[in-house]
Amino acid sequence: MPFTFHSLRSGSATASSNEQFAQAVMEGLSRKPKRLPSWLIFDNRGSDIFTEITQLPGYHPAQCEFEIFQAYKQTITDLLEKTEFRVIELGAGDGGKTQILLKHFIQNQLTFEYVPIDISEGAVKNLVIALESKFSQSGMSVMGLAADYFDGLRTISQQSNWRNLVLFLGSTIGNMELPSAQQFVQKLRESLGVGDYVMIGFDLMKHPKALYAAYNDSTGVFEKFNLHLLDVLNNKLGANFVKEWYVQQGQYNPRTHAVESFIYSTREQVVSLATLKKTFSFDAWEAMQTEHSYKYTIAEIEMLAVKSGYRIVTHLFDANKHFVNSIWEVMK
Ligand SMILES: C[S@@+](CC[C@H](N)C(=O)[O-])C[C@H]1O[C@@H](n2cnc3c(N)ncnc32)[C@H](O)[C@@H]1O
Numbered sequence: 001m002p003f004t005f006h007s008l009r010s011g012s013a014t015a016s017s018n019e020q021f022a023q024a025v026m027e028g029l030s031r032k033p034k035r036l037p038s039w040l041i042f043d044n045r046g047s048d049i050f051t052e053i054t055q056l057p058g059y060h061p062a063q064c065e066f067e068i069f070q071a072y073k074q075t076i077t078d079l080l081e082k083t084e085f086r087v088i089e090l091g092a093g094d095g096g097k098t099q100i101l102l103k104h105f106i107q108n109q110l111t112f113e114y115v116p117i118d119i120s121e122g123a124v125k126n127l128v129i130a131l132e133s134k135f136s137q138s139g140m141s142v143m144g145l146a147a148d149y150f151d152g153l154r155t156i157s158q159q160s161n162w163r164n165l166v167l168f169l170g171s172t173i174g175n176m177e178l179p180s181a182q183q184f185v186q187k188l189r190e191s192l193g194v195g196d197y198v199m200i201g202f203d204l205m206k207h208p209k210a211l212y213a214a215y216n217d218s219t220g221v222f223e224k225f226n227l228h229l230l231d232v233l234n235n236k237l238g239a240n241f242v243k244e245w246y247v248q249q250g251q252y253n254p255r256t257h258a259v260e261s262f263i264y265s266t267r268e269q270v271v272s273l274a275t276l277k278k279t280f281s282f283d284a285w286e287a288m289q290t291e292h293s294y295k296y297t298i299a300e301i302e303m304l305a306v307k308s309g310y311r312i313v314t315h316l317f318d319a320n321k322h323f324v325n326s327i328w329e330v331m332k
Contacts, residue, residue, distance in 0.1 A: 002140070003132040005125055008147035008155065017119075017148070021236060022276060029273075029280045034288035038175045041229045041290070043236075044122025049225045051094045054170070056221060060214050061171045061203045062097075064323035069097045072316045072325075073104040079197060079313070079327070080165060084111040088156060089167040090149045092116030095127045097169055102131075106138045113162070117145045117152035153191045164196040171203040171323070174258070174294040181294070185308045189330050196330045198310065203323055205295040208252040210322075215250035215259050215293070223248040226261050226290045238274030245269060250291065261291035301326050 009017055021040065028036035042050070054062035087105075089098055095116055105112055114131070118124045128144040135142075145152040166188065173181050188198060215222055226248040230241035250261040265282035272279045282288075298315065301324065305312050310328035317324050 003128055003136070003142045005128045005144040006146070006155075007121055008145060008151050009119070009121060018236070025233060025237060025273070026276060026278070029278075029288075034280075034282075034286070036229065036288065036290055038291045039119065040232060041225065042118075042120045042123070043232050044120060046225070046228050046232065047093060047118075047120040047123035049221065049228055051096070052221050053225060054094070054096060056217050056219070058214055058217055060210070060322050061201070064318035064320070065097050065169060065201050065325065066100070067318045068316050068323065068325050069100040071318075073101055075314070075316065076101060076165075076199070076327075077104060077108055077110070080105075080112075080163070081108065081110055083163050085163045085165055086113045086115060086156070086160075087165050087167065088115045088117065088153070089169070090117055090152075091168065091170065091172045092118045092127060093120075093123055093170065095131070098167060099131075099134075102135070102140060106135065106140055112140065114140060114142045115145060115152075115156055116142070117147050117149060119146070119148055121146040150187065150191065153188075157191060161193070164192055166192065166196065166198045168198070169201040169325075171201050171293065173200055174203055174296070175292055176294070177256075177258075177292065178294065178300075182304060182308065185304060185310070189309045192330045194330055194332050197313065198328045198330070199325055200328070201323065201325050202296045202301055203293065204321065205257070205297055206322055208254070211252045211259050211295065212250075215261065222250060222261070226250075226263055229263070229290055233273070237276055239271055240274075241271055242269075248290075252295070256292070257295055259291070259293040259295065260289055261293075262287040263290050264288075296324075298324070 024037055053059055116127050124144040124146045131142050227243050230243050233239040234241055245266050246263045248263050250259050252259050265286045268284045270279050270281045305328045309331050311331050313327040313329050315324050315326050
Protein backbone atom coordinates (compact mmCIF):
# COMPACT_ATOMS: atom_id res chain seq x y z
CA MET A 1 0.00 0.00 0.00
CA PRO A 2 1.69 3.24 -1.06
CA PHE A 3 -0.40 5.53 1.21
CA THR A 4 -0.70 4.29 4.80
CA PHE A 5 -1.44 5.69 8.24
CA HIS A 6 -0.34 4.18 11.57
CA SER A 7 -0.89 5.43 15.07
CA LEU A 8 1.68 4.77 17.77
CA ARG A 9 -0.60 6.60 20.16
CA SER A 10 -3.25 3.91 20.64
CA GLY A 11 -3.64 1.21 23.35
CA SER A 12 -1.08 1.46 26.16
CA ALA A 13 0.64 4.33 24.34
CA THR A 14 -2.55 6.40 24.78
CA ALA A 15 -2.35 5.90 28.54
CA SER A 16 1.27 7.02 28.61
CA SER A 17 0.66 10.06 26.39
CA ASN A 18 -2.35 11.05 28.56
CA GLU A 19 -0.13 10.76 31.60
CA GLN A 20 2.55 12.90 29.96
CA PHE A 21 -0.11 15.49 29.08
CA ALA A 22 -1.52 15.56 32.63
CA GLN A 23 1.94 15.85 34.14
CA ALA A 24 2.86 18.79 31.87
CA VAL A 25 -0.36 20.57 32.84
CA MET A 26 0.14 19.93 36.58
CA GLU A 27 3.69 21.24 36.43
CA GLY A 28 2.76 24.24 34.29
CA LEU A 29 -0.21 25.37 36.39
CA SER A 30 1.76 24.91 39.62
CA ARG A 31 4.58 27.18 38.42
CA LYS A 32 4.77 30.80 39.46
CA PRO A 33 4.18 32.44 37.03
CA LYS A 34 2.01 29.79 35.35
CA ARG A 35 3.39 28.49 32.07
CA LEU A 36 2.19 25.69 29.77
CA PRO A 37 4.21 24.22 26.85
CA SER A 38 2.87 24.96 23.37
CA TRP A 39 2.70 21.29 22.24
CA LEU A 40 -0.38 20.82 24.45
CA ILE A 41 -2.48 22.87 21.99
CA PHE A 42 -2.10 20.42 19.09
CA ASP A 43 -5.20 18.24 19.15
CA ASN A 44 -7.07 17.93 15.82
CA ARG A 45 -8.75 21.34 16.14
CA GLY A 46 -5.48 22.93 17.32
CA SER A 47 -3.76 21.66 14.15
CA ASP A 48 -6.56 23.12 12.02
CA ILE A 49 -6.24 26.53 13.66
CA PHE A 50 -2.46 26.39 13.19
CA THR A 51 -3.06 25.86 9.47
CA GLU A 52 -5.15 29.08 9.53
CA ILE A 53 -2.14 30.84 11.09
CA THR A 54 0.14 29.64 8.28
CA GLN A 55 -2.29 31.23 5.80
CA LEU A 56 -2.19 34.68 7.45
CA PRO A 57 -0.41 37.05 5.04
CA GLY A 58 1.36 38.74 8.00
CA TYR A 59 2.69 35.53 9.56
CA HIS A 60 6.14 35.74 7.99
CA PRO A 61 7.58 32.39 9.25
CA ALA A 62 5.15 30.46 7.04
CA GLN A 63 5.20 32.89 4.10
CA CYS A 64 9.04 32.99 4.09
CA GLU A 65 9.29 29.21 4.24
CA PHE A 66 6.87 28.83 1.29
CA GLU A 67 9.07 31.29 -0.64
CA ILE A 68 12.26 29.38 0.24
CA PHE A 69 10.77 26.02 -0.84
CA GLN A 70 9.68 27.51 -4.17
CA ALA A 71 13.03 29.20 -4.76
CA TYR A 72 15.29 26.32 -3.72
CA LYS A 73 13.41 23.12 -4.57
CA GLN A 74 16.02 22.33 -7.24
CA THR A 75 18.93 22.98 -4.83
CA ILE A 76 17.41 20.44 -2.43
CA THR A 77 16.77 18.00 -5.29
CA ASP A 78 20.41 18.27 -6.39
CA LEU A 79 21.52 17.08 -2.93
CA LEU A 80 19.52 13.88 -3.18
CA GLU A 81 18.96 12.81 -6.72
CA LYS A 82 21.61 10.14 -7.02
CA THR A 83 20.16 7.81 -4.40
CA GLU A 84 16.86 6.41 -3.18
CA PHE A 85 15.87 8.36 -0.10
CA ARG A 86 13.27 8.93 2.55
CA VAL A 87 11.83 12.33 3.53
CA ILE A 88 10.91 12.24 7.21
CA GLU A 89 8.99 15.25 8.48
CA LEU A 90 8.86 15.85 12.23
CA GLY A 91 5.75 17.75 13.35
CA ALA A 92 4.46 17.74 9.77
CA GLY A 93 1.13 19.49 10.48
CA ASP A 94 -0.66 19.96 7.14
CA GLY A 95 2.60 19.37 5.19
CA GLY A 96 1.73 22.42 3.06
CA LYS A 97 5.29 23.57 2.32
CA THR A 98 6.64 20.07 1.95
CA GLN A 99 4.21 19.36 -0.85
CA ILE A 100 6.09 21.88 -3.02
CA LEU A 101 9.16 19.69 -2.60
CA LEU A 102 7.34 16.36 -3.02
CA LYS A 103 5.78 17.56 -6.29
CA HIS A 104 9.20 18.62 -7.57
CA PHE A 105 10.76 15.25 -6.62
CA ILE A 106 7.94 13.47 -8.47
CA GLN A 107 8.41 15.67 -11.57
CA ASN A 108 12.12 14.77 -11.49
CA GLN A 109 11.24 11.06 -11.22
CA LEU A 110 13.17 10.54 -7.98
CA THR A 111 12.64 7.37 -5.95
CA PHE A 112 11.60 8.28 -2.44
CA GLU A 113 9.23 7.68 0.43
CA TYR A 114 7.60 10.38 2.58
CA VAL A 115 7.05 9.78 6.29
CA PRO A 116 5.15 12.59 8.07
CA ILE A 117 5.21 12.25 11.88
CA ASP A 118 3.00 14.30 14.19
CA ILE A 119 1.44 13.91 17.64
CA SER A 120 -1.80 15.22 16.17
CA GLU A 121 -3.51 12.12 14.79
CA GLY A 122 -6.04 14.20 12.83
CA ALA A 123 -3.27 16.20 11.14
CA VAL A 124 -1.43 13.08 9.92
CA LYS A 125 -4.62 11.31 8.80
CA ASN A 126 -5.78 14.37 6.84
CA LEU A 127 -2.34 14.79 5.29
CA VAL A 128 -2.22 11.17 4.07
CA ILE A 129 -5.74 11.51 2.59
CA ALA A 130 -4.80 14.82 0.88
CA LEU A 131 -1.60 13.34 -0.57
CA GLU A 132 -3.39 10.25 -1.83
CA SER A 133 -5.98 12.37 -3.61
CA LYS A 134 -3.28 14.51 -5.28
CA PHE A 135 -0.47 12.05 -5.92
CA SER A 136 -2.00 8.57 -6.11
CA GLN A 137 -0.55 7.97 -9.60
CA SER A 138 2.90 9.31 -8.76
CA GLY A 139 4.86 6.29 -7.53
CA MET A 140 5.65 8.08 -4.23
CA SER A 141 4.81 6.08 -1.14
CA VAL A 142 3.64 7.73 2.06
CA MET A 143 3.61 6.31 5.57
CA GLY A 144 1.93 8.71 8.01
CA LEU A 145 2.76 8.17 11.68
CA ALA A 146 0.78 9.63 14.56
CA ALA A 147 3.59 9.58 17.09
CA ASP A 148 5.96 11.57 19.22
CA TYR A 149 9.07 12.62 17.21
CA PHE A 150 11.48 10.02 18.53
CA ASP A 151 8.97 7.15 18.83
CA GLY A 152 8.26 7.71 15.13
CA LEU A 153 11.95 7.86 14.22
CA ARG A 154 12.66 4.63 16.13
CA THR A 155 9.95 2.83 14.15
CA ILE A 156 11.37 3.92 10.81
CA SER A 157 15.02 3.26 11.58
CA GLN A 158 14.16 -0.43 12.02
CA GLN A 159 12.82 -0.57 8.48
CA SER A 160 15.52 0.20 5.89
CA ASN A 161 18.83 1.86 5.23
CA TRP A 162 17.81 4.50 2.69
CA ARG A 163 19.40 7.92 3.06
CA ASN A 164 17.17 10.23 5.11
CA LEU A 165 16.27 13.88 4.71
CA VAL A 166 14.65 15.00 7.98
CA LEU A 167 12.52 18.14 7.80
CA PHE A 168 11.74 20.12 10.94
CA LEU A 169 9.89 23.16 9.65
CA GLY A 170 7.66 26.00 10.74
CA SER A 171 10.21 27.27 13.27
CA THR A 172 8.95 24.53 15.59
CA ILE A 173 12.49 24.40 17.02
CA GLY A 174 11.81 27.93 18.31
CA ASN A 175 9.19 26.49 20.69
CA MET A 176 12.10 24.98 22.62
CA GLU A 177 14.44 26.93 24.85
CA LEU A 178 18.06 26.89 23.65
CA PRO A 179 19.31 24.00 25.91
CA SER A 180 16.31 21.86 24.90
CA ALA A 181 16.92 22.65 21.22
CA GLN A 182 20.53 21.53 21.69
CA GLN A 183 19.42 18.25 23.30
CA PHE A 184 16.86 17.76 20.55
CA VAL A 185 19.29 18.12 17.64
CA GLN A 186 21.84 15.91 19.41
CA LYS A 187 19.26 13.18 19.98
CA LEU A 188 18.18 13.57 16.36
CA ARG A 189 21.76 13.04 15.17
CA GLU A 190 22.03 9.90 17.33
CA SER A 191 18.85 8.55 15.67
CA LEU A 192 20.23 9.05 12.14
CA GLY A 193 23.07 7.62 10.04
CA VAL A 194 26.22 9.29 8.72
CA GLY A 195 25.41 11.18 5.50
CA ASP A 196 21.74 11.76 6.39
CA TYR A 197 20.50 15.33 5.98
CA VAL A 198 18.48 17.51 8.32
CA MET A 199 16.70 20.69 7.22
CA ILE A 200 15.48 22.95 10.02
CA GLY A 201 13.40 26.13 9.68
CA PHE A 202 14.60 28.91 12.01
CA ASP A 203 12.92 32.27 12.41
CA LEU A 204 15.63 34.94 12.53
CA MET A 205 15.85 37.89 14.90
CA LYS A 206 14.42 41.04 13.37
CA HIS A 207 12.80 44.34 14.39
CA PRO A 208 10.69 43.66 17.50
CA LYS A 209 7.82 45.67 15.95
CA ALA A 210 7.80 43.26 12.98
CA LEU A 211 7.68 40.35 15.43
CA TYR A 212 4.82 41.97 17.34
CA ALA A 213 2.84 42.44 14.11
CA ALA A 214 3.41 38.82 13.03
CA TYR A 215 2.03 37.38 16.28
CA ASN A 216 -0.87 39.82 16.84
CA ASP A 217 -3.06 39.56 13.75
CA SER A 218 -6.10 41.85 13.50
CA THR A 219 -8.35 38.87 12.63
CA GLY A 220 -7.79 37.20 16.01
CA VAL A 221 -6.51 33.85 14.75
CA PHE A 222 -3.57 33.85 17.19
CA GLU A 223 -5.91 34.57 20.08
CA LYS A 224 -8.24 31.76 18.93
CA PHE A 225 -5.24 29.38 18.69
CA ASN A 226 -3.91 30.14 22.18
CA LEU A 227 -7.33 30.18 23.84
CA HIS A 228 -8.02 26.80 22.23
CA LEU A 229 -5.63 25.42 24.84
CA LEU A 230 -8.40 25.99 27.41
CA ASP A 231 -10.78 23.85 25.33
CA VAL A 232 -8.13 21.13 25.20
CA LEU A 233 -7.77 21.22 28.99
CA ASN A 234 -11.57 21.11 29.40
CA ASN A 235 -11.81 18.10 27.05
CA LYS A 236 -8.81 16.11 28.22
CA LEU A 237 -8.78 16.84 31.94
CA GLY A 238 -12.42 17.67 32.72
CA ALA A 239 -11.46 21.28 33.47
CA ASN A 240 -14.02 24.08 33.65
CA PHE A 241 -12.19 27.01 32.04
CA VAL A 242 -14.62 29.63 30.66
CA LYS A 243 -12.81 30.78 27.54
CA GLU A 244 -14.65 34.12 27.42
CA TRP A 245 -12.99 35.11 30.70
CA TYR A 246 -9.51 35.11 29.16
CA VAL A 247 -7.75 37.22 26.54
CA GLN A 248 -4.42 36.70 24.76
CA GLN A 249 -1.44 38.72 23.61
CA GLY A 250 2.05 37.93 22.31
CA GLN A 251 5.21 40.04 22.56
CA TYR A 252 8.96 39.81 22.06
CA ASN A 253 10.98 39.51 25.26
CA PRO A 254 14.59 40.74 24.81
CA ARG A 255 15.69 38.81 27.92
CA THR A 256 14.66 35.41 26.53
CA HIS A 257 15.05 36.30 22.79
CA ALA A 258 11.60 34.81 22.19
CA VAL A 259 8.12 35.94 21.27
CA GLU A 260 6.11 34.85 24.27
CA SER A 261 2.38 34.45 24.17
CA PHE A 262 0.26 34.96 27.27
CA ILE A 263 -3.33 34.23 28.21
CA TYR A 264 -4.63 36.78 30.76
CA SER A 265 -7.38 35.95 33.22
CA THR A 266 -9.71 38.98 33.09
CA ARG A 267 -11.06 38.29 36.61
CA GLU A 268 -10.22 36.51 39.81
CA GLN A 269 -11.34 32.91 39.37
CA VAL A 270 -10.83 29.33 40.50
CA VAL A 271 -10.64 26.53 37.94
CA SER A 272 -11.03 22.85 38.75
CA LEU A 273 -9.52 19.97 36.78
CA ALA A 274 -11.79 17.04 37.60
CA THR A 275 -9.51 14.32 36.22
CA LEU A 276 -6.59 15.51 38.34
CA LYS A 277 -8.81 16.34 41.36
CA LYS A 278 -7.07 19.72 41.56
CA THR A 279 -8.08 23.38 41.61
CA PHE A 280 -5.99 26.35 40.53
CA SER A 281 -6.76 29.99 41.22
CA PHE A 282 -6.09 32.93 38.94
CA ASP A 283 -5.81 36.54 40.11
CA ALA A 284 -7.45 39.25 38.03
CA TRP A 285 -5.14 39.93 35.05
CA GLU A 286 -2.79 37.12 36.00
CA ALA A 287 -0.82 36.05 32.91
CA MET A 288 -0.15 32.44 31.93
CA GLN A 289 2.45 31.80 29.21
CA THR A 290 1.28 29.47 26.44
CA GLU A 291 3.88 29.88 23.70
CA HIS A 292 7.59 30.50 23.33
CA SER A 293 9.07 31.20 19.90
CA TYR A 294 12.83 31.77 20.06
CA LYS A 295 14.38 34.07 17.46
CA TYR A 296 17.79 32.91 16.27
CA THR A 297 20.89 34.57 14.88
CA ILE A 298 22.96 32.77 12.22
CA ALA A 299 25.86 32.49 14.71
CA GLU A 300 23.58 30.62 17.15
CA ILE A 301 22.35 28.29 14.42
CA GLU A 302 25.88 27.45 13.33
CA MET A 303 26.95 26.83 16.92
CA LEU A 304 23.96 24.52 17.43
CA ALA A 305 24.86 22.49 14.32
CA VAL A 306 28.57 22.16 14.91
CA LYS A 307 28.33 21.44 18.66
CA SER A 308 25.87 18.65 17.90
CA GLY A 309 27.97 16.83 15.29
CA TYR A 310 26.62 18.17 11.99
CA ARG A 311 28.32 19.80 9.02
CA ILE A 312 26.46 22.84 7.69
CA VAL A 313 25.68 22.20 4.04
CA THR A 314 23.93 25.48 3.23
CA HIS A 315 21.60 28.16 4.57
CA LEU A 316 18.57 28.92 2.38
CA PHE A 317 17.14 32.40 3.02
CA ASP A 318 14.03 34.23 1.85
CA ALA A 319 14.65 37.49 -0.06
CA ASN A 320 14.38 39.63 3.11
CA LYS A 321 16.53 37.29 5.24
CA HIS A 322 13.75 37.03 7.79
CA PHE A 323 13.90 33.24 7.96
CA VAL A 324 16.35 30.47 7.14
CA ASN A 325 16.05 26.80 6.27
CA SER A 326 19.41 25.46 7.32
CA ILE A 327 20.56 22.13 5.83
CA TRP A 328 22.99 20.03 7.86
CA GLU A 329 24.69 16.69 7.21
CA VAL A 330 25.20 14.09 9.96
CA MET A 331 28.92 13.54 10.57
CA LYS A 332 30.62 10.52 12.18
C1 LIG B 1 4.51 24.89 14.84
S1 LIG B 1 3.62 23.52 14.20
C2 LIG B 1 4.41 23.32 12.62
C3 LIG B 1 3.62 22.53 11.63
C4 LIG B 1 4.27 22.40 10.23
N1 LIG B 1 5.55 21.76 10.30
C5 LIG B 1 4.40 23.76 9.58
O1 LIG B 1 5.54 24.16 9.32
O2 LIG B 1 3.38 24.39 9.30
C6 LIG B 1 4.31 22.20 15.17
C7 LIG B 1 3.81 20.82 14.81
O3 LIG B 1 4.56 19.87 15.59
C8 LIG B 1 3.67 18.91 16.16
N2 LIG B 1 4.31 18.44 17.41
C9 LIG B 1 4.53 19.15 18.55
N3 LIG B 1 5.18 18.39 19.46
C10 LIG B 1 5.37 17.17 18.88
C11 LIG B 1 6.00 15.96 19.32
N4 LIG B 1 6.56 15.86 20.53
N5 LIG B 1 6.04 14.91 18.48
C12 LIG B 1 5.47 15.00 17.23
N6 LIG B 1 4.85 16.13 16.77
C13 LIG B 1 4.82 17.20 17.58
C14 LIG B 1 2.36 19.66 16.36
O4 LIG B 1 1.25 18.81 16.44
C15 LIG B 1 2.35 20.57 15.13
O5 LIG B 1 1.71 19.97 14.03
